Amino acid sequence: MALTGTLMKILVSGGGTGGHIYPALAVATQLRDTYQAEILYLGSDDGLETQLVPAAGFRFEAIKAGKLQRFVSWRTATGLARVPVGMAQALQIVRQFRPQVAFTSGGYVAVPAGLAASANGVPLVMHQQDVPPNLSNKLIGPLATRVSVAFADSLHYFPAQKTSLLGNPIRQEILDIQRTSVAQARTALGFAPDLPLLLITGGSQGARHLNQVVAHALPELLPFCQVLQISGTKLYEETRHLAEETMVGLSAELSQRYRLVPYMSDEMPLALQAAELVICRAGAATLSELAVLHKPSILVPLPPAIGRSPQEANAAMFERAQAAIVIPNDELKPELLVERVRTITTSPASLLTMSEKVGTFALPEATRQIAEAVIRTAKLGAGLVPGVSEGGKN
Numbered sequence: 001m002a003l004t005g006t007l008m009k010i011l012v013s014g015g016g017t018g019g020h021i022y023p024a025l026a027v028a029t030q031l032r033d034t035y036q037a038e039i040l041y042l043g044s045d046d047g048l049e050t051q052l053v054p055a056a057g058f059r060f061e062a063i064k065a066g067k068l069q070r071f072v073s074w075r076t077a078t079g080l081a082r083v084p085v086g087m088a089q090a091l092q093i094v095r096q097f098r099p100q101v102a103f104t105s106g107g108y109v110a111v112p113a114g115l116a117a118s119a120n121g122v123p124l125v126m127h128q129q130d131v132p133p134n135l136s137n138k139l140i141g142p143l144a145t146r147v148s149v150a151f152a153d154s155l156h157y158f159p160a161q162k163t164s165l166l167g168n169p170i171r172q173e174i175l176d177i178q179r180t181s182v183a184q185a186r187t188a189l190g191f192a193p194d195l196p197l198l199l200i201t202g203g204s205q206g207a208r209h210l211n212q213v214v215a216h217a218l219p220e221l222l223p224f225c226q227v228l229q230i231s232g233t234k235l236y237e238e239t240r241h242l243a244e245e246t247m248v249g250l251s252a253e254l255s256q257r258y259r260l261v262p263y264m265s266d267e268m269p270l271a272l273q274a275a276e277l278v279i280c281r282a283g284a285a286t287l288s289e290l291a292v293l294h295k296p297s298i299l300v301p302l303p304p305a306i307g308r309s310p311q312e313a314n315a316a317m318f319e320r321a322q323a324a325i326v327i328p329n330d331e332l333k334p335e336l337l338v339e340r341v342r343t344i345t346t347s348p349a350s351l352l353t354m355s356e357k358v359g360t361f362a363l364p365e366a367t368r369q370i371a372e373a374v375i376r377t378a379k380l381g382a383g384l385v386p387g388v389s390e391g392g393k394n
């Protein structure tokens with residue numbers, strides 16, 4: 001298989017939620033712009049990727065990917081029925097496209113993508129974002145030629161000889177926003193530059209409990225800080241109603257310190273940079289963004305359906321390192337939230353400690369290094385790197 005002189009073809013897959021799609025898009029963009037690779041993005045037909053990938057200018061093929069669940073629900077049956085259909089679609093797409101390498105970044109669509117690549121002898125680079133691998137990556141991990149992990153705590157889940165700590169790919173716009181000062185970012189978003197700003201984000205889909213607790217806490221929070229709340233698109237209307245109710249009787253001056261939005265696309269980097277403190281779930285992509293921007297946070301990890309959730313493990317790692325404060329989801333109440341926010345925002349020492357400690361998780365070169373690993377894996381697969389065997393030292 002010749003790689004020189006011809007365009008390298010790369011299959012990219014990852015989907016369902018923003019946390020899986022943005023990293024895949026960051027790597028795909030690097031592969032296209034730096035290596036002039038031809039990218040085909042394989043996603044599920046019902047995930048956020050159906051919108052985000054074409055908008056980013058990549059060729060997109062959708063398949064039916066069944067949601068894999070460890071427990072039985074009505075969705076298990078419908079999900080299982082989609083698995084063979086999606087698998088057949090993935091196999092056909094891989095056979096037609098004939099990629100030299102595949103890259104997956106999680107989500108259930110990564111399973112048919114990884115299996116189809118492997119079945120066709122295409123080397124696979126698999127990215128692990130959360131600390132513990134989820135079911136998808138447990139299934140395709142053994143087939144992967146190389147594994148990149150975002151956090152050192154994940155290294156022990158995979159064979160050392162094929163695994164590297166490279167970090168989570170971060171959108172270039174988030175890396176670039178460091179050149180904008182916190183005060184400038186607040187002003188650009190219409191907030192006062194000199195009053196602490198809390199950013200509330202429940203990840204790409206929003207978090208109902210977080211939204212409700214914050215809405216109830218507004219009358220206590222707004223006298224000493226500004227609040228930018230991202231509710232999640234589907235949770236916007238109910239959060240707006242609740243916030244309007246709880247803010248009845250507040251002065252216009254205090255009410256103006258609050259802004260609610262359903263979702264932020266291009267303005268998300270500004271929102272993160274403008275924040276004094278971020279109150280959020282503990283999704284892996286969000287945590288990596290907090291790390292590169294050195295942002296203190298209160299983490300409310302998404303509880304698991306059963307057992308321990310990946311987000312709980314992510315949050316525990318940050319808490320151990322003093323990089324964040326963690327409040328378990330069922331303990332989060334308006335009074336506790338207000339008390340924690342007041343304690344942190346009035347203590348420059350705690351803000352500084354968290355900001356320094358969270359920065360130790362930053363791996364801002366992740367996108368470039370993962371793209372390099374993908375290219376190197378393709379070349380090894382084609383026998384273009386002499387003297388190094390596949391899965392050799394990196």
Ligand SMILES: CC(=O)N[C@H]1[C@@H](OP(=O)(O)OP(=O)(O)OC[C@H]2O[C@@H](n3ccc(=O)[nH]c3=O)[C@H](O)[C@@H]2O)O[C@H](CO)[C@@H](O)[C@@H]1O
Pocket residue numbers: 017018019020022106129130201202203204205230262263264265268281282283284285286287289302310311
């Ligand atoms: C419910 C669920 O399955 N959650 C998982 C999902 O989270 P989820 O998709 O919520 O991902 P994260 O919280 O990790 O990341 C959210 C991403 O969306 C961006 N963003 C968010 C809100 C917004 O308005 N605008 C915006 O651009 C953030 O900047 C970030 O890049 O993938 C993560 C990464 O594998 C996992 O750790 C989470 O457990």
